[in-house]
Amino acid sequence: MSASATPELKAEIKSLVLETLNVTGVSPEEIDDSVSLFEQPALGLDSIDVLEIVVALQKRYGVHIDDQNLARTVIRSVETIAEFVATERAKTSA
């Protein structure tokens, strides 16, 4: 993961996560960029939620997260997701 993620991309990802997990009563600003999504009580993520996010990222950004090892590394925080998306986008546009 090397390409830098913009604040806009991070904000987009926060909204996508909330929308995908159908979380109400939490605004994107309340989600910390660097804190583990598993440790944010408002989200209460489980392994199925991780797969939901993986599929949502693929539909929105066309990025593939093939296996569970990679999913565990990427779907850790907003920051790690955004970096992954930015890197994958940079690869396809190169």
Next chain:
Amino acid sequence: MIEPSYPHRMAAHCESGTLTGLFNHAGLAISEPMLFGIAGGIFFGYLRPRGLPFPTFVVRSRPGSLRKHAVARLGLRCETRTFRREDDGMRALDRLLDRGVPVGAQVDFFHMEYLPEYERVHFNAHFVTLVGRSNGHYLVSDVYHPRIARLPFESLRRARFAKGEFAARGRLFRPLAVPPTVPWESAIRAGIRSAAFAMTRLPFPFLGVRGIRLFARKVQEWPRLARDEDHLSHEVMSIHVILEDRGTGGAGFRFMYASFLQEASRVLSDPDLAEAARGMMENGDRWREISLFVARIGQRRDLGPARLRELGDMILERADDEERLFGRLLRKFPRQGIFSRFGVRL
């Protein structure tokens, strides 16, 4: 012995990842998807094994077959040994490790104590690389663990000699020599041919594409086999576990196979294989949708006949697509069997 220099890497699947690591270490530059594809690892089988109360399915070829086929098709020399006596098996391992030789081993997953307890189940066909020993412990390169792990002597002994289905009998394996010229093209063709044949032409109703169709039909009868709603929900959600959680490279190995086809298209300079890779990737996406679907309906206990019919239809579509994809691959690389020598196409 000090911490070894074996280049440990995580991988998607234990058998293909372990073999890839060992082959790389022996001097063969090969990726995990390439190894999986050459070995013809992709498969489907809907099974009701004796001793298991509920049907299940497999998405890859039999454990151990990746090694056998990859070694034969790539022209490697490899040593494989099993042992009647545990002491002999442990001594043979120690001798190799003391010479600094990393060795692949088949073990019972349950005894891999460095992994979280909730993940560990008894499964005799887990694969790891043993890379050294020190202070009463073996040093284990396990592709599901982020770093080289330490495992007590006795735990490894139990893991190597556990009894039951797929009993390893202490199995050890290691590459001895890589040929000066690796027959990449013929190996890729043979791998595709064998997988496509197994998926489309095996004359058994529970294997390959026919097996997917049987699964689509039978899953709708699962409520009759389940004890109660909780049991049914558990079994339906296990579809998700088999497709995504058990080191499959994603969507029941379909993503890994797509990566193989992509790489194969570059090696053979064949745009048809790149097209097949795109088709396999889309097929993987649809399998992943099934995975998500079963997780959702299982979690919500939304398991009525209409939902299971919907699930059956989704699975049936996978059978249709895989029949097209593998059928095309088999026509491209037909089997050269005794019948084809007489002009008969199977």
